[in-house]
Amino acid sequence: MSFILNIDHVDMEFPTPTGPFTALKDVSLNIAKGEFISLIGHSGCGKSTVLNIVAGLHQATKGGVVLNGKEVTEPGPERAVVFQNHSLLPWLSAYENVELAVQQVFGKTKSKQETREWIEYNLQLVHMDHAMDKRPGEISGGMKQRVGIARALAMQPDVLLMDEPFGALDALTRAHMQDSLMEIQNELNNTVIMITHDVDEAVLLSDRIVMMTNGPAATVGEILEVNLERPRNRLALADDPEYNRLRSEVLKFLYEKQRKVEPLRGQKDAEKTKPQKTPEKTAAA
Numbered sequence: 001m002s003f004i005l006n007i008d009h010v011d012m013e014f015p016t017p018t019g020p021f022t023a024l025k026d027v028s029l030n031i032a033k034g035e036f037i038s039l040i041g042h043s044g045c046g047k048s049t050v051l052n053i054v055a056g057l058h059q060a061t062k063g064g065v066v067l068n069g070k071e072v073t074e075p076g077p078e079r080a081v082v083f084q085n086h087s088l089l090p091w092l093s094a095y096e097n098v099e100l101a102v103q104q105v106f107g108k109t110k111s112k113q114e115t116r117e118w119i120e121y122n123l124q125l126v127h128m129d130h131a132m133d134k135r136p137g138e139i140s141g142g143m144k145q146r147v148g149i150a151r152a153l154a155m156q157p158d159v160l161l162m163d164e165p166f167g168a169l170d171a172l173t174r175a176h177m178q179d180s181l182m183e184i185q186n187e188l189n190n191t192v193i194m195i196t197h198d199v200d201e202a203v204l205l206s207d208r209i210v211m212m213t214n215g216p217a218a219t220v221g222e223i224l225e226v227n228l229e230r231p232r233n234r235l236a237l238a239d240d241p242e243y244n245r246l247r248s249e250v251l252k253f254l255y256e257k258q259r260k261v262e263p264l265r266g267q268k269d270a271e272k273t274k275p276q277k278t279p280e281k282t283a284a285a
Contacts, residue, residue: 003030004068004191005054005159011062012049023049025217027063029210031159034189038202040250041212041221042258047195050212051161054193055081068158077105080152084164086144088136094147095119095132101151122154123147125184142173146180153184162194166201175234178204186231199250203243204234211253221258224249 012024024046031037039047052058054065056075065072067079088097098119102110110118123129126146136144145165152160166174178201185192196202202209206226213221226246228237237243 002032004033005031006066007031007050007054007063008066009063010050010053010060010065012046012053012058013061022217023215024060025219027219029220029223031191031193033191035207036185036190036192036205037194038206038209039193039195039212040197040199040202040209040254041218042214042254043197044215044218045212045258046215046218047212048163051081051163051193051195054159055079055161077155078158079161080155080157080159081161081163082145082148082152082165084167086136086141086148088144088147088151090136093133093135094123094128094139094150097136097147098122098151098154102154105155119154122150125153125187126150126180140173142169142177145169145177149181149184153188153190158191160190160192162192164195164197167197174201179234181205182230182232199247199254202250203228203246204232204237209246209250211250211258214258222253 007027007029010024010027011022013020013022015021027046027050029037039050041047049058053060054067054072056072056079059073072079088094089100092100099115102115102119106115120129120132123132126149128143128146128150131139131143136147139147149165166177169177181192182205184190194205203226209224209226210220211222211224212218224246228240228243228246
């Protein structure tokens with residue numbers, strides 16, 4: 001298997017008033033073309049930091065990222081990012097929001113006709129061609145996120161980076177978006193790295209699930225291979241023993257091996273607010 005992306009022994013420290021904070025320690029991961037990778041872990045485990053380093057938004061303190069044989073040192077169009085917030089420009093239509101990205105990446109290398117066909121193609125991929133002339137204020141949250149994905153895909157990135165892209169959506173819309181993403185990946189064979197907190201989402205979408213240890217100094221704890229046949233149907237998988245085994249493995253890692261413990265913090269807070277008996281009251285009682 002040939003890998004297009006190599007995250008090589010990455011450490012990440014952030015300065016704080018009390019000294020450096022180590023967010024990541026010795027994170028390594030190789031990703032092949034067309035793979036769908038999910039990063040999962042408790043809050044504070046450095047998932048977004050990993051994604052930001054791959055995106056070129058952060059520079060690793062130690063180690064680095066290599067994409068197609070070239071070290072990543074800054075943001076670039078070969079790595080498109082889809083955030084939880086759609087980040088569309090409200091005064092532009094869906095078509096114009098995608099067009100802006102296409103112009104930035106391709107400049108004048110495409111004719112007007114080619115540009116229009118390319119934008120429409122990407123809006124069709126996310127089932128938004130019917131609303132291409134609508135502005136963000138005229139469409140739903142799920143539709144806005146579809147446009148955001150179309151904009152990212154229109155850049156023809158080598159790697160699509162997704163930071164909890166469906167986290168703000170209701171359950172039904174989220175399911176539709178997951179199905180659309182599976183359709184898109186089946187057609188385009190994208191390489192995708194997605195952050196999620198949703199175990200079912202990770203198992204449904206992924207080829208591999210990368211489970212992060214708790215921070216600080218978070219690292220790759222375990223990597224779970226998801227060998228479920230594609231295309232995947234969520235209803236059929238509900239009763240699939242392998243699907244449920246994989247789901248159980250992730251839950252076991254998160255809630256047994258990496259169980260979040262808040263030692264005494266809540267108890268201490270409770271003690272602070274609990275009425276204390278004075279010696280006089282105790283004596284009187």
